[in-house]
Amino acid sequence: AQKVTQAQTEISVVEKEDVTLDCVYETRDTTYYLFWYKQPPSGELVFLIRRNSFDEQNEISGRYSWNFQKSTSSFNFTITASQVVDSAVYFCALGGEYGNKLVFGAGTILRVKS
Amino acid sequence: EPEVTQTPSHQVTQMGQEVILRCVPISNHLYFYWYRQILGQKVEFLVSFYNNEISEKSEIFDDQFSVERPDGSNFTLKIRSTKLEDSAMYFCASSSGTGKNIQYFGAGTRLSVL
Numbered sequence: 001a002q003k004v005t006q007a008q009t010e011i012s013v014v015e016k017e018d019v020t021l022d023c024v025y026e027t028r029d030t031t032y033y034l035f036w037y038k039q040p041p042s043g044e045l046v047f048l049i050r051r052n053s054f055d056e057q058n059e060i061s062g063r064y065s066w067n068f069q070k071s072t073s074s075f076n077f078t079i080t081a082s083q084v085v086d087s088a089v090y091f092c093a094l095g096g097e098y099g100n101k102l103v104f105g106a107g108t109i110l111r112v113k114s
Numbered sequence: 115e116p117e118v119t120q121t122p123s124h125q126v127t128q129m130g131q132e133v134i135l136r137c138v139p140i141s142n143h144l145y146f147y148w149y150r151q152i153l154g155q156k157v158e159f160l161v162s163f164y165n166n167e168i169s170e171k172s173e174i175f176d177d178q179f180s181v182e183r184p185d186g187s188n189f190t191l192k193i194r195s196t197k198l199e200d201s202a203m204y205f206c207a208s209s210s211g212t213g214k215n216i217q218y219f220g221a222g223t224r225l226s227v228l
Contacts, residue, residue, distance in 0.1 A: 037219070045157070045205060045219035091157060098211045099145040099169055101159040 002027045004094050006105035013082050014113050021077045021108045023092030029053075034068065034075040035093040035102065045091070051075065082112045116140040120206050120220035127196055128228055135191045135223045137206030143218075144211040146189045148181065150174070150202040151222075157205065163189065164211075196227045 003026040013019045025034065036048040049059065051068050059066045063080045079086055089109050093102040119138040127133050139146050148160040161171040163181055178194045189208075193200055203224050207217040 033215075035216075042221075043203060043224075044221040045207075047216055047218060050216050093157075095217070098209070098215050099162055099164050101147065101162055101170055101172075102149075102157075102217060103159070104157040106156045 002029075002032075002094050002096075002103045004092050004103055004105035006090075006092055006108050008108045009106070010109040010111070012111045012113065015084060016081050017112075018078060018080050019082050019110065019112075021079075021090050021092075021110065023075045023077065023105060025073050025075065025092070025094045027094060029096055031097065033095045035095065036066070036075075036077050037091045037093060037104075039089040039091065039107070041088070048077075079110075082110075084112050084114050086110060087112045118206055118208055118218055118220035120204075120223050122223060123221065124224045124226070126226045126228065129198055130195050133193050133196055133225065135193075135204050135206075135225070137189045137191070137220055138187050139189055139206065139208030140210075140218060141187070142210065143208035145169075145209045145215075145217075146181075146183070147207040147209075147217060148191045149205045149207065149219075151205065152202045160191070160204075193225075196225075198227050201225055201227045 005024045032053045034051045038046045065078045067076045089107045091107045092105040095102045121136045146163040149157050151157045161175045162169045180192045182190050203222045205222045206220045209215050209217045
């Protein structure tokens, strides 16, 4: 069975601090995809990134970066120089091939204080 | 930018009543999904739909639930006889089935069963 664990329930940081959100996954599939979604206070789910199981290169997009390590089954998300607008719930998710469901972690609440 | 549209944003109903939640997926997408999120909890998969039939459903998706694509644009979730425990945010998502096959989510419908 597939499983995603986000052990950090809630993180509070002060603006401009760096913060890393952890995600550990379990799957028996050899081909799979990992995602991060952001859920701001308004409630929608905003896609941030998708990574496939064959690509372990880290990715950077502005203040966001992702570290995928297959050896530890982890796909961690770092926000550099956090801002108040980053305050949201962040979900890590695991999916299979086309049309397969996403399995979500429990989410991490990030609070960025000014 | 194309987006998934859900209506209504908030639905209040009495226990035992039928509700229909509506979604307009992104126009060239082929895969459609419903997820739900009970307040403060993780996002859970309900059902996926492809080529006019259910491709996968979770154990949550019992006989009181049904989905339909009545025309070329809408995708609906019907709950036949609502229960108190059906109160949740319901998210519709769609994916293209090609390329990166990312699931894009609508803003959700908050269902309140009284």
